[in-house]
Amino acid sequence: PVKAREGENVEQNMTRVLEAAQNVLDTVIRGVNDVPLTLRVVCTFIAYEVGRKFPANRYNSIGGYFFLRFVCPAILSPSAYGLMEEVLSPDLSRPFILVSKVLQNLSNGIEFGGKEAYMVAANRFISKNTDKVRHFFDQLLLNPSDVGLDLSSSSPLAPSSSSSSSI
16 A cells, blocks of 8 residues: 555555465466476475474475575566566556565465564465365475485485474
């Protein structure tokens, strides 16, 4: 609302942002098998390492890495990723920023509130898609032995003997 121009329908704008966020999310999810193997290995390692020390944060760690480093930058700068020819003007970039914010919060499992009260309407989107994005993260991860990731007790990547977490 602070950045809305006079006469703009804030609710309608948010509906469009959430529709765009849903389209991007669905596209990312459909493309899980197109994610490069190296990136999937990195996500698997992150999930394993975070999961063994902080099991409740396993999904957030994958989301923080995958969306923050790959998906959201492509949304914010589509020309840099070959998704558009033209660079977005500041006026046109605002909806892209909001879509990115929504997807980043979804991937981190965080709802809007407090300092971004104008985004609270996106919390329904986050609630509706939390299971869907977690399922995507599960599909993104690989069986460590299938890709040569040695998580045995003799490996420097192995869990401590007191941990029994698995990917």
